[in-house]
Amino acid sequence: MSVNKYIIIFLISHLALFMAATPHSLVAEEHKPINQKDSKSASKPKPPKVIPKPEPEIKPIWQPRVGVFITSLHSFDLRNQSYNIAFWTWFVHPYDDYKPELTTEIVNAHTYNREKFFVEEKENKVKWAQAKFTGKIAHQWDVSNFPFDRQVLQIIMEDSELDSSGIQYVADTHNSKVDQNVYLSDWKIVDFKIQAPLITYQTTYGDPDLVNGDSTYSRVTVSITIERQGARLFFNMFLALYVAFVLSSLAFFIPLDNTSARLGLATAAIFSAIGNKYVVDSMLPPTTTLTLVDKIQILTFLFIGIGAIVTVIHAYLGSEQEKLAQTINKCGEMMFPVSYITLNVYWIYQAVQ
Numbered sequence: 001m002s003v004n005k006y007i008i009i010f011l012i013s014h015l016a017l018f019m020a021a022t023p024h025s026l027v028a029e030e031h032k033p034i035n036q037k038d039s040k041s042a043s044k045p046k047p048p049k050v051i052p053k054p055e056p057e058i059k060p061i062w063q064p065r066v067g068v069f070i071t072s073l074h075s076f077d078l079r080n081q082s083y084n085i086a087f088w089t090w091f092v093h094p095y096d097d098y099k100p101e102l103t104t105e106i107v108n109a110h111t112y113n114r115e116k117f118f119v120e121e122k123e124n125k126v127k128w129a130q131a132k133f134t135g136k137i138a139h140q141w142d143v144s145n146f147p148f149d150r151q152v153l154q155i156i157m158e159d160s161e162l163d164s165s166g167i168q169y170v171a172d173t174h175n176s177k178v179d180q181n182v183y184l185s186d187w188k189i190v191d192f193k194i195q196a197p198l199i200t201y202q203t204t205y206g207d208p209d210l211v212n213g214d215s216t217y218s219r220v221t222v223s224i225t226i227e228r229q230g231a232r233l234f235f236n237m238f239l240a241l242y243v244a245f246v247l248s249s250l251a252f253f254i255p256l257d258n259t260s261a262r263l264g265l266a267t268a269a270i271f272s273a274i275g276n277k278y279v280v281d282s283m284l285p286p287t288t289t290l291t292l293v294d295k296i297q298i299l300t301f302l303f304i305g306i307g308a309i310v311t312v313i314h315a316y317l318g319s320e321q322e323k324l325a326q327t328i329n330k331c332g333e334m335m336f337p338v339s340y341i342t343l344n345v346y347w348i349y350q351a352v353q
Helices: 002-030 036-043 231-253 259-281 292-352
Strands: 065-077 082-093 104-106 109-121 127-138 150-159 187-195 198-201 215-228
Touching: 065 150, 065 187, 065 215, 082 150, 104 127, 127 150, 231 259, 231 292, 259 292
Parallel strands: none
Antiparallel strands: 065 082, 082 127, 104 150, 109 127, 150 215, 187 215, 198 215
């Protein structure tokens, strides 16, 4: 009995100790100080989430195949620096948003009209767009060898909306040509080319995305080389001028003492040459270069003037120095036609070549 008593007392005492210790541990746990490191981490705000910027979409460069068929060339205007043309152009491409029949322009035209256009979809979603253009094209006529001149007529087309970063043409060299029924009076077509070069303009047209001061565009350049068949035109133009030279040369075959007849021929030659100059100059544009026409006109006026001066010298010398006057006249008879014809042949040969 005593043993059981001691066991019961032992259990009751330990139970009392346990009951007394439990609240203090819980309170201690509740009032446990917060770690300084944890406090800092808890008070520090989280950084905002960075959303990566989407990469710009790289748009592929359109590369339509472009061709041209010339149906008419006419109204060559040397004075106003132009000519008229009619042609069909086509664009073969697979792009849904590309409307070449509406955005293509002729950059070297005074005026032009887009008369017809249509678009047809072929196999594999390939589109075949066609447009007919007529226009008055600007051209700087090179008349340095007129009427034996050669001209390179050009049509230059560009897209009015896209530069070379958006479109680059491909020339259809196989199908592009001039209609064989195109007839040019006094002209012969000697060459035809179509190319698709890049051209750089020294301006950005105000585009804020361009910083280097330039902008590059793709263009289609059609070049038609024509050569004038000018032999008949040459003689029609210069017949009066050559008659004027012949009149001045005939003065050397008139007796020295007949001064009035010799000067009469020189005067007639001068008027004939002046009339011819007015007619020929009205056909040509103003130019600062020395042309074949200028050379022949200047030479003719020079020889007519020399002939008149020789006649005056004869009259001044009189019968006292008749031998000297006869010598001068004899030299004029031979040298005048030879030198004049030689220079004309040389200059005409250079122009033809």
